[in-house]
Amino acid sequence: MAVLGTIETEIGKIEIREAKVKDASSTVEFMNWVTGEVDYHTYGANDFNIRPEDEARMIEMFHSRDNCLFLIATFSGQIVAVATLTGGVKERVKHRGTIGITVAKRFWRLGIGQQMMRIIINYAEKSPVLTKLELLVHEENIPAIKLYNKLGFFREGTIQRYFRFEETYYDGINMGLIVD
Numbered sequence: 001m002a003v004l005g006t007i008e009t010e011i012g013k014i015e016i017r018e019a020k021v022k023d024a025s026s027t028v029e030f031m032n033w034v035t036g037e038v039d040y041h042t043y044g045a046n047d048f049n050i051r052p053e054d055e056a057r058m059i060e061m062f063h064s065r066d067n068c069l070f071l072i073a074t075f076s077g078q079i080v081a082v083a084t085l086t087g088g089v090k091e092r093v094k095h096r097g098t099i100g101i102t103v104a105k106r107f108w109r110l111g112i113g114q115q116m117m118r119i120i121i122n123y124a125e126k127s128p129v130l131t132k133l134e135l136l137v138h139e140e141n142i143p144a145i146k147l148y149n150k151l152g153f154f155r156e157g158t159i160q161r162y163f164r165f166e167e168t169y170y171d172g173i174n175m176g177l178i179v180d
């Protein structure tokens, strides 16, 4: 897979590319530990209950569809971030793509999140299918909200009590971007 973006840092080079089927196991492994680093995901550490073979099928499915993208960022061959764009399946919702992104804490504030988001936006802008990008963010996830605002995403709505963590409820904020 071609390298879609690079970031030079003091500790070395980070590369962004589409995930390959052979990345399936390391992607599952990454998701299982990275989601334990913050409380803003819908699942916690080791909650990413996907078998590597199913993840491999998922990556294949992403390759086969014209409104999906599965990106990984690597440092020294190890996955340090994952970002997905999942387009709608049915004709009437194919134009909408939902984004998910997570960067390992050690690699925050190096520009990885922004570059992965820009690759997704660029892909959507060129796509004859996609015209709208969407995501849902935890109300207290200020870094993510600032990132999305910086890229032009606007607030579309609030899902009350979307998250429940240790007996406390948090709202989910819907954000969107028109890309046609």
Ligand SMILES: CC(C)(COP(=O)(O)OP(=O)(O)OC[C@H]1O[C@@H](n2cnc3c(N)ncnc32)[C@H](O)[C@@H]1OP(=O)(O)O)[C@@H](O)C(=O)NCCC(=O)NCCS
Pocket: 038, 040, 101, 102, 103, 104, 107, 108, 109, 110, 111, 112, 113, 114, 115, 135, 136, 137, 138, 141, 142, 143, 144, 146, 147, 148, 150
């Ligand atoms: C949100 C997240 C993806 C940002 O990734 P990142 O690689 O650290 O972000 P970048 O370095 O590319 O920063 C881009 C912009 O995001 C905003 N931002 C990122 N981290 C921030 C922070 N801690 N405080 C305030 N703004 C922040 C800034 O606007 C920043 O632009 P700037 O550097 O010009 O100020 C990352 O913090 C993350 O993975 N968090 C945990 C998982 C998560 O919350 N995912 C999103 C779920 S909706």
